Amino acid sequence: MFFEGSEKKLEVVIKTGNASLRSRGRPFWESMVSAANAEILSILSNEHCDAYLLSESSLFVWDDRFLMLTCGTTTLVNSALLFIEDIGLNEVDFLIYQRKNEYHSQLQKSSIDEDLKRLRSCLPMRAYQLGYLDSHHHYLAHFNNPYEPKIADHTSELLMYHIEGDVADYLRAENQTCEGIRARLDLERLLPGFELNDFVFSPCGYSVNALRGTDYATIHITPEQNSSYVSFESNLDLGGEYSFILDGLLEILKPHSWDTVGFNCEPRVSKANQAHFVERCDLMLNCGYKVQFTHRKAKNETLLPILSL
Amino acid sequence: MFFEGSEKKLEVVIKTGNASLRSRGRPFWESMVSAANAEILSILSNEHCDAYLLSESSLFVWDDRFLMLTCGTTTLVNSALLFIEDIGLNEVDFLIYQRKNEYHSQLQKSSIDEDLKRLRSCLPMRAYQLGYLDSHHHYLAHFNNPYEPKIADHTSELLMYHIEGDVADYLRAENQTCEGIRARLDLERLLPGFELNDFVFSPCGYSVNALRGTDYATIHITPEQNSSYVSFESNLDLGGEYSFILDGLLEILKPHSWDTVGFNCEPRVSKANQAHFVERCDLMLNCGYKVQFTHRKAKNETLLPILSL
Numbered sequence: 001m002f003f004e005g006s007e008k009k010l011e012v013v014i015k016t017g018n019a020s021l022r023s024r025g026r027p028f029w030e031s032m033v034s035a036a037n038a039e040i041l042s043i044l045s046n047e048h049c050d051a052y053l054l055s056e057s058s059l060f061v062w063d064d065r066f067l068m069l070t071c072g073t074t075t076l077v078n079s080a081l082l083f084i085e086d087i088g089l090n091e092v093d094f095l096i097y098q099r100k101n102e103y104h105s106q107l108q109k110s111s112i113d114e115d116l117k118r119l120r121s122c123l124p125m126r127a128y129q130l131g132y133l134d135s136h137h138h139y140l141a142h143f144n145n146p147y148e149p150k151i152a153d154h155t156s157e158l159l160m161y162h163i164e165g166d167v168a169d170y171l172r173a174e175n176q177t178c179e180g181i182r183a184r185l186d187l188e189r190l191l192p193g194f195e196l197n198d199f200v201f202s203p204c205g206y207s208v209n210a211l212r213g214t215d216y217a218t219i220h221i222t223p224e225q226n227s228s229y230v231s232f233e234s235n236l237d238l239g240g241e242y243s244f245i246l247d248g249l250l251e252i253l254k255p256h257s258w259d260t261v262g263f264n265c266e267p268r269v270s271k272a273n274q275a276h277f278v279e280r281c282d283l284m285l286n287c288g289y290k291v292q293f294t295h296r297k298a299k300n301e302t303l304l305p306i307l308s309l
Numbered sequence: 310m311f312f313e314g315s316e317k318k319l320e321v322v323i324k325t326g327n328a329s330l331r332s333r334g335r336p337f338w339e340s341m342v343s344a345a346n347a348e349i350l351s352i353l354s355n356e357h358c359d360a361y362l363l364s365e366s367s368l369f370v371w372d373d374r375f376l377m378l379t380c381g382t383t384t385l386v387n388s389a390l391l392f393i394e395d396i397g398l399n400e401v402d403f404l405i406y407q408r409k410n411e412y413h414s415q416l417q418k419s420s421i422d423e424d425l426k427r428l429r430s431c432l433p434m435r436a437y438q439l440g441y442l443d444s445h446h447h448y449l450a451h452f453n454n455p456y457e458p459k460i461a462d463h464t465s466e467l468l469m470y471h472i473e474g475d476v477a478d479y480l481r482a483e484n485q486t487c488e489g490i491r492a493r494l495d496l497e498r499l500l501p502g503f504e505l506n507d508f509v510f511s512p513c514g515y516s517v518n519a520l521r522g523t524d525y526a527t528i529h530i531t532p533e534q535n536s537s538y539v540s541f542e543s544n545l546d547l548g549g550e551y552s553f554i555l556d557g558l559l560e561i562l563k564p565h566s567w568d569t570v571g572f573n574c575e576p577r578v579s580k581a582n583q584a585h586f587v588e589r590c591d592l593m594l595n596c597g598y599k600v601q602f603t604h605r606k607a608k609n610e611t612l613l614p615i616l617s618l
Contacts, residue, residue, distance in 0.1 A: 103442045105415040116617070129615040133412040133536055134470045134566060135606070136443065139617075161443045227442055257443060277586045277606075283614040297444070297586075305592040306438040308425070308448075 003205070004107065005222030005229030006100040006159070007057055008076040013065040013094035013147070014087060020063040022050055028086075033059060035078040036070045044197035044209055049216060051209040053197055058209050058218045065094075069233065071220060073108055077115040084122050092123065094287055095143040100159065100259075101136055103227050112139045130281040130293040136161075136259050138293055140283075147287040154265035156238035158246050160230040160255035163223065167252050171223035172204055181206050181221075190248045191217055217245075226306055230255070243268040257297035263289045275299075312514065313416065314531030314538030315409040315468070316366055317385040321392060322374040322403035322456070329372040331359055337395075342368060344387040345379045353506035353518055358525060360518040362506055367518050367527045374403075378542065380529060382417055386424040393431050401432065403596055404452040409468065409568075410445055412536050421448045439590040439602040445470075445568050447602055449592075456596040463574035465547035467555050469539040471565035472532065480532035481513055490515050490530075499557045500526055526554075535615055539564070552577040566606035572598045584608075 014021065026040070029052060033040050039055040052059040057069040070076045080097060097119060099112050112127075119125050124144040131137030163171075167184045170176060178198045182188070187196065191210050194217065198208035206221040217234035230253055236242040239262065247270045250258065260267040276296040283291040323330065335349070338361060342349050348364040361368040366378040379385045389406060406428060408421050421436075428434050433453040440446030472480075476493045479485060487507045491497070496505065500519050503526065507517035513533065519526040526543035539562055545551040548571065556579045559567065569576040585605040592600040 101443075104420075105413070106417060106420050108415060111413075111415050127617040129535075129617060131612060132471055132565060134410075134445065162441055226438075256441060278609045279612055280610070281612045281614055300587045301589070303440060303588055303590045305590055308436040308438060 001203070001224055002104065002107075002227055003072060003222050003224060004102050004104060005071050005220065005227070005231070006102050007069040007071045007220070007231060008074065008100075009096075009098040010068045010076050010080050011065065011094070011096045012080075012083060012092060015091050015093045016064070018064075018087070018091055021061050021066055022063055029059060029061060032068070032079045032082060035082045036068070036074040036076045037078075038070050038072075038074050041199055042197055044195060044211055046195065046211050046213070048214050049211055051197065051211055051216065051218075053199055053207055053209050057207065057220050060209070060216055060218075069218065069220070069231075071222070075109050077110065077118055081118060081122060089123055092143060092145075094145070094147040095123070096287075097125075097141045099139045101131075101138070103229075116141055126286070128283060130261075130283060130291070131279060131295055135279060136257070136295040138259070138261060140285075140291065142285055142287050145287060149264060149288045152237075153235075153263075154237060154239075155233065155235055155263040156246075156265050156267045157259070157261040158232040158238075158249060158267065159259040159261070160232075160249065160253050161228070161258060162226075162256035163228045163230055163253040164256065165252075165254040168223060168228065168254065171206065171221055172225060172228075174203065176200055176204065176206070178206075182208075185219070185252060186248060190245045237265060238262070238267040239265045240268070243270075247273060256301070257295065259293065259295045262292040266292050267294075310512075310533055311413065311416075311536055312381060312531050312533060313411050313413060314380050314529065314536070314540070315411050316378040316380045316529070316540060317383065318405075318407040319377045319385050319389050320374065320403070320405045321389075321401060323396060324400050324402045325373070327373075327396070327400055330370050330375055331372055338368060338370060341377070341388045341391060344391045345377070345383040345385045346387075347379050347381075347383050350508055351506055353504060353520055355504065355520050355522070357523050358520055360506065360520055360525065360527075362508055362516055362518050366516065366529050369518070369525055369527075378527065378529070378540075380531070384418050386419065386427055390427060390431060398432055401452060401454075403454070403456040404432070405596075406434075406450045408448045410440075410447070412538075425450055435595070437592060439570075439592060439600070440588060440604055444588060445566070445604040447568070447570060449594075449600065451594055451596050454596060458573060458597045461546075462544075462572075463546060463548075464542065464544050464572040465555075465574050465576045466568070466570040467541040467547075467558060467576065468568040468570070469541075469558065469562050469564035470537070470567060471535075472537045472539055472562040473565065474561075474563040476561050477532060477537065477563065480515065480530055481534060481537075483512065485509055485513065485515070487515075491517075494528070494561060495557060499554045546574060547571070547576040548574045549577070552579075556582060565610070566604065568602065568604045571601040575601050576603075 127141035194210035436450035
């Protein structure tokens with residue numbers, strides 16, 4: 001059983017003067033999700049945001065922007081192209097498209113190069129690779145257009161690889177429940193005051209979307225042994241007040257290696273977690289975001305060979 | 310310009326009583342090389358071995374065994390199947406097939422899973438993955454047959470990623486020569502007494518086969534910036550007397566990260582080179598080889614983002 005947990009990510013901000021993206025309603029967003037080869041499972045809304053839980057990750061829709069994360073072998077670039085065609089090039093203020101290095105890139109329906117080529121047929125994009133090809137690396141492409149993020153517009157990602165320990169074992173076992181996973185992830189402490197909408201996949205896997213006023217967070221877990229992956233993303237300030245969330249997740253899930261990505265935010269972890277091997281890459285985008293990428297892994301390790309049956 | 314330097318590797322030993330593999334002559338080996346989608350460039354022979362330099366790496370043929378390394382997008386599994394069909398299953402005493410994690414596995418003509426499936430349609434194979442999927446990892450599959458390696462039958466590989474410095478710059482420049490590369494790699498010191506047969510590719514890239522009595526060595530260099538790769542393989546004792554070769558290559562090529570693989574040999578490096586981050590994986594094969602895999606990388610690093618134009 002192999003499932004590619006790592007996500008492709010699309011975030012788009014439209015120009016003022018357009019109708020609210022939320023007002024487009026579920027059929028429009030169903031077509032967007034369907035373009036990526038995913039499905040909407042459920043929705044959690046508050047006065048600011050509609051948070052769709054997907055068969056492969058998540059979609060958050062605000063009045064003037066949306067954020068879509070899709071994992072597996074989804075074709076998120078199709079959703080990007082569909083959206084641009086629908087709203088018109090001139091109404092796009094900001095667009096960013098990201099891909100992480102996959103465990104098995106040969107199983108993907110397209111490469112980042114192919115995705116970029118298609119995006120560039122519509123709009124000028126600048127593209128970067130953060131990290132070396134032989135290690136964790138992220139591709140990041142953005143609409144090459146001046147843009148000024150709002151104050152406190154920051155996003156952080158924590159991407160964990162090869163989780164271990166009791167909670168990892170529970171996540172891989174049969175008959176997990178949302179309640180059991182929430183408790184083990186300590187979500188009441190890590191996401192205080194958030195409304196949660198979660199789902200347990202069969203035979204395993206877990207997704208949760210979380211909203212609290214204008215704050216959002218999302219966690220996606222692909223627990224399979226030898227290819228496990230867990231992502232956390234939020235607009236909370238993980239470089240400051242909320243850095244305890246990162247330490248909490250790292251302590252609970254015990255990943256062998258992990259990345260952080262910060263947009264106008266430097267995700268911070270405790271001294272103990274800083275003590276690991278690290279590669280780091282910083283990048284100032286001309287669309288107003290300062291990006292920080294770090295890849296960390298446990299100290300020297302002896303690994304067990306994996307027998308492929 | 311992207312070229313996948315990392316090699317697939319096939320080694321086969323035939324049972325005693327068969328005609329010498331060398332006596333099959335060039336047309337047979339041409340068909341073997343052609344099955345992998347490569348070509349023979351030249352040959353260096355001594356009384357023990359015929360060493361073919363290929364358009365994509367190397368082929369060494371002894372009386373009772375051969376070793377074939379092919380890089381790029383070659384289809385080495387085809388050569389394995391052709392050989393088995395030609396000689397007959399019952400005449401194969403030992404067979405090992407290896408693949409390293411590629412920079413861009415999505416560009417390969419087949420995955421390791423597909424290769425394995427085809428090999429297993431002919432003969433029982435045991436297969437292992439050494440190293441985690443999110444880091445350097447090697448796939449190793451062998452004919453599941455009792456086999457007893459001869460004393461002093463050891464093989465070592467040093468695989469270097471992201472080379473830097475003056476020599477790397479020279480290798481990437483125009484108009485390199487064999488003499489210029491031999492001098493910069495210090496081959497007279499590192500491979501004393503060896504006969505060399507080398508080739509400079511256009512616009513860049515270098516291969517050398519080396520023979521000295523029953524000893525062989527081979528080096529393949531893919532110097533391209535952002536995806537550089539250099540491999541060294543030999544049956545010299547790199548865990549003992551000849552460990553200076555590894556230190557020499559590491560000092561000259563200054564790779565950002567590197568792997569060693571040892572078969573009945575633990576490739577050894579100086580204290581300075583040991584001081585890097587390391588992952589290690591040991592494996593006892595039931596065909597008589599003890600395999601040691603290590604992956605090492607430089608200490609904490611700040612990387613530059615790569616702009617994809």
